[in-house]
Amino acid sequence: GEDVEQSLFLSVREGDSSxxxxxxxxxxxxxxxxxxQEPGAGLQLLTYIFxxxxxxxxxxxxxxxxxxxxxxxxxxxxxxxxxSAIYFCAETNQAGTALIFGKGTTLSVSS
Amino acid sequence: DGGITQSxxxxxxxxxxxxxxxxxxxxxxxxxxxxxxxxxxxLRLIYYSQIVNDFQKGDIAExxxxxxxxKESFPLxxxxxxxxxxxxxxxxxxxxxxxxxxxxxxxxxxx
Numbered sequence: 001g002e003d004v005e006q007s008l009f010l011s012v013r014e015g016d017s018s019x020x021x022x023x024x025x026x027x028x029x030x031x032x033x034x035x036x037q038e039p040g041a042g043l044q045l046l047t048y049i050f051x052x053x054x055x056x057x058x059x060x061x062x063x064x065x066x067x068x069x070x071x072x073x074x075x076x077x078x079x080x081x082x083x084s085a086i087y088f089c090a091e092t093n094q095a096g097t098a099l100i101f102g103k104g105t106t107l108s109v110s111s
Numbered sequence: 112d113g114g115i116t117q118s119x120x121x122x123x124x125x126x127x128x129x130x131x132x133x134x135x136x137x138x139x140x141x142x143x144x145x146x147x148x149x150x151x152x153x154l155r156l157i158y159y160s161q162i163v164n165d166f167q168k169g170d171i172a173e174x175x176x177x178x179x180x181x182k183e184s185f186p187l188x189x190x191x192x193x194x195x196x197x198x199x200x201x202x203x204x205x206x207x208x209x210x211x212x213x214x215x216x217x218x219x220x221x222x
Contacts, residue, residue: 008151031209042115042201042213043154088153092209097161098144098169099211103153 004102006089011108018076020105022089027070029091033099034063034074037086046074046087076107084109114138115214117202122219124196132187132217134202140212142205143185147171147198148216154201160185189219196221 003025012018024032030051035043049056049063049072056063062075076083086104093100115136124130134143142161146154156169160179174193179185185204189196199218203211 033210035213040216040218042117042215043203045210045212048210096209097142097167098156098159099209101146101154103151 004089004091004100006087006102006105008103009106009108011110012079014079014081014109014111016079018079018083018107018109020074020076020087020089020107022072022074022102024070024072024089024091024100026091026094026100027067028094030096031092032063032065032072033088033090034061034072035088035090035101037088037104039085043088079107079109081109081111083107115202115204115212117200117214117217120215120217122217124219124221126221127191128221129188129190130196130219130221132189132200132202132219134185134187134214135183136185136202136204136214137183138204138206138212139182140204140206141182143179144203144205144211145169145175145177145185145187146201146203148201149198157187157200189221 005023033048034046060077064073088104089102090099118133144159145157158177160166176188202214205211
């Protein structure tokens with residue numbers, strides 16, 4: 001069935017780059033998404049990538065997509081303490097009616 | 112300001128009582144969603160509605176009910192049949208694209 005996998009934790013120092021990885025199962029997904037959740041809050045859409053793209057850059061964020069390996073990554077350059085949050089990867093389901101989310105990666109940034 | 116509102120932010124109920132969580136959006140989005148979030152579990156889809164007066168069960172619909180009488184509103188009722196109702200509940204909406212926009216969430220505690 002459809003599934004999205006992420007590592008659960010990542011710890012980095014302020015100023016370093018963070019790379020959060022995700023694997024997905026549905027090769028027909030049209031879009032893949034990254035969401036950010038701060039403590040006690042809802043999810044905020046960070047960025048997304050169309051399935052026919054390999055890379056998308058948006059300021060400090062770089063998304064890489066490897067369709068052959070069904071692997072998606074989010075790179076955050078110059079990570080700041082304000083980037084500490086849970087990051088969710090999501091793909092569209094086969095019917096295109098809903099998103100399937102990974103369990104989330106908790107990013108901890110130390111100064 | 113356009114957005115999704117969920118009320119209340121915190122809700123406390125006694126076991127055996129039904130409780131209704133509110134979700135309102137003024138984004139003119141057709142589709143709306145309810146998710147449940149538990150620590151380490153990511154987001155799990157409860158119900159979704161793509162159009163007024165129509166809704167579908169998600170992955171964990173047992174013990175929940177919804178209605179969609181108006182485009183702007185998608186309330187979720189947590190019934191006494193839901194065995195573990197304590198969780199963080201998130202509402203989302205979607206327009207023509209696939210990306211979903213989330214409300215701030217309601218934390219329900221049942222004792």
